[in-house]
Amino acid sequence: MYRFKMTDEEFSGMDLEDFSEEDELQEESMISLKRQLIASEEIIRNLRLSNASQEQTIHNLVSAIEKLRSLHLEERRVLEGIKIPNVLSSFRISDSSNSKVVQPAIDYSQHPLLNHIIVSNIMQRLPLNDVIKCRLVCQSWWGKANEELRKRKLIGINYRNIENLSKFAKLLETSGDIPFAKFRFGLFVVNTHRVAVEDFFSVCGPVITHIALCFANQFCEISLEELRDLFLLRVPNLEKLDVERLPLKLTKELSLFPPGTKVPQLRKLKHLKIWDNMASDNRMDSTYSVGLIHDLISMAPNLSKLSVYTECQHLVAAALKSLEEKRIELRELRLESISEENLLYLTRLRFPLKMLRIEYFDTLTAPESVKSLLTTLSFTLEELHFSDYRVMNHAENLVVAFPRMARLRVLKFRRPWNDRRLLFYPLSFKEQLPCLKKISFQHEQGSPPYCIHSYNDFVNPETTGPAETVEELEITHELDSVIMFRKLPESFPKLKILKSTDSSNEIIRAIWEFLPNLQELYLTLSISNRNIDSVITGIPVEVYRQICKENLYSRVDGNVLEIIRTDPSICNLKKLSKLVIEGHQINRVTDFACSFALIFLKALTSLTITDADITEDCRDLMKIHLNLVHLEILP
Structure with a gap:
């Protein structure tokens, strides 16, 4: 599967449909917008950035503006007829490190590259390093670039830079507009640098929206009081919390807050992610206490997304019980594994989930329990991710029949435990998955009949019938079954997007031959793709x-x-x-x-x-x- 290569963090831009949600243009401003766009050539030709890679930056800027032409109808009408010139040929390069942007003689109140909607869309389509450079253009771009950086950039605070944290905080304080809102802390002793951490949160705490904590290492240390008072109670606008790794002595604490203390509320916290430190074959063990999990969830009364990555079913049960006690209605749930008991518990809670991801079902899971959960979610679930069914040798497969999933749009099958043992039968796209748009099969290895693949159940038009609604197919593992690809046009007659990873040359040729109506194609080559x-x-x-x-x-x-x-x-x-x-x-x-x-x-x-x-x-x-x-x- 193709991935954009970013220097710091993988990034996906905002959906094109969201363009008009930020600010609806009035009819009169639409007329002025076209007049503004005609003047865009002048500012691009006069733009100068004192950087070794300035030509590439300007090229990226022009490409970002060009991409606006591919947006939906209203924007296409505005941009129709506007030509972006080849600015690289006329671009005046400056050798001065202190050079500034040349100000063209244009009415800036009417200029397109100062229109906040256009600038926001440009920023979304530029690489991260170019967004940082765009902060030097003008005051308007400074603000919009900072907004984009707050969405994308994750800053790591660790032993490499902790000594400079106070200086970094003072620099941000004097900037007047803090450009970073996401931070990952770990790999340092908090008590040693407590003053620096306090200075940092006094400046940045109100703007921080995402914190990740990773302190489970012999070279780092954090106490319960430091976790609570330094990191959690100084971020009133926190939206996402990743508890990746914490020291064992801390996670075994019975409670995050002293007895009798009212748990503070982070009302903007929507997404909580908890990683269990335990790397043990004993799935009953956990490094987290039930009280600690309860307090973390209790801090987020408006929680909508919960991810719990653990083998321990006591921890999963504690999380579900806390959600029930606080009457939190989740919209997205991700679990590494789930037992039969917790599966039934989850079904009884009747969350209005839109997205569910379960990596593995436990050995004793019954097919009826899985179907019961899916039936409960049949009118709300839009995205479903399954991996596999953990079984002992010679155990039977877990065969599940889908109920009618009226709103399911995305179905993903992730890494199997070994050979695929989670199967779906009988299957009819028209009756059970009438609105399905995307199917993904990830990392399934081997060739039939020696192993079973999920796509054997789904790419079989004789039994499933055609999937008239499916437009996107993703297969991120090595394939060598040309016969299966020959069935794709009949199975998915409206297929428009294909993502294929490590496919053989024969499979790639089969794509050329059997899928002539593709509109988007993503190919990831491997060492086997000779010539x-x-x-x-x-x-x-x-x-x-x-x-x-x-x-x-x-x-x-x-x-x-x-x-x-x-x-x-x-x-x-x-x-x-x-x-x-x-x-x-x-x-x-x-x-x-x-x-x-x-x-x-x-x-x-x-x-x-x-x-x-x-x-x-x-x-x-x-x-x-x-x-x-x-x-x-x-x-």
Whole structure:
């Protein structure tokens, strides 16, 4: 599965549909917005940033503006006819480290790049490092860049930088607008640096929205009083708390607060994540006391998301009981494992869950219990993640029949324990999953008949019937079953998006041949994908090698290409608008694939290739032949 590579934190931008939710434009402002956009060329041409990578920053800025053209109808009407120039050719580079932005003679009250909605959308589409640089443009961009940084950037406070924490707090205090709201603390002795921690929270505490705590290490130490008074009671606007690792002596405390003390309320805390420290085969053990779990949950009366990663079912039961006592109605629940007893308990609580993730069902789980839980959630659940069923050797599989899930949109099957033992039968998409949009199968290894895969149950149109509503399929593991791919068009006739990881060359060719209506394709290559240029172009390996060896690129015209292309190629995907290929350092995509295949994808508007060996000339060639809004080639 393809992942965007960020320097600090994986990031997913806001959904395009959320564009109008932040601020609805009035009709008169829509008219002025088009007038503003026409002036955008001047500010881009005059923008100067004193940084070694300034050209790339401006290129990213222009790409971000270009992406606004692909938004929904109202925004397309506003942006229609506006052309973003090639600013790199006219970009004035400054050698001065103290250079400032040249101010163009434009009415800034009407300028598009000062419109807060447009600037926010630009920031969402820029890499993190470029967002930081955009803080230097002007006061308006300073504020919007800070807002974006508060959403994305997670700052780590540990033994490497704890000595500078007080200085960091003073710097943030003088800035007037703190750009960071997410912090991860760990790997230092809190008592030694208590003054610095107090100074930090006195400055940043009111703006912090996310804290992660990781102190279970022999080189770090934190007491119950420090956890409570320094980290939890100084963040009134906390929205997410990750308790990743805590010292054993702390988690065994009977309560987070002294007896008789009223538990303070963090009313904005919506998401609580608890990781058990215990790495033991004894699933009855836990490093957390029941009282500590109860107090953590009691602090969040408006909790909507809870994640509990533990093997210990006493800890799971304590969490469920605390939710029941506080009458908290969860919307999302993630559990590493669940026993039959806790499964029945969860069913009785009747949470209006929209998202449920259970990694493993315990050995004694009954199929009727799983179906009963799903029936209870059938009118609220929109996203469901299952992994597998823990069984002893020679035990029977856990076979579950779905009830009618009226609102389920996303169904994911994650890492199996060994061979897949959680099966779904009988299955009818039309009757049981009438609104399903996405199916994901992750990390299932091996080949039938030696192991059982979940997709054997779902990609079987003879028994399940076609899934008329499914538009996205994700398979993140090695596949070698061409027969299964031949069934995809019949199983998912409206499939638009495919994400495939570590698929063999035969499977990739099957994608070209059997899925011509794909609109988005994400491919992650592996060491086994030899001669990937040949696979992409459909040109046999021998001919491909001869063309490369003798440099015969210029002799291969359209007529010759049709003759030598004897295998299925990516050119069959005539509706493909987005292509992401995460290459491999051994099997790189080169100019050959671009020249003899990719430039013929006329519907392509977004192209990303990593670990590629593509020259600048070839990139220019793709820009000429394709109407690309986004082009990213990473070596």
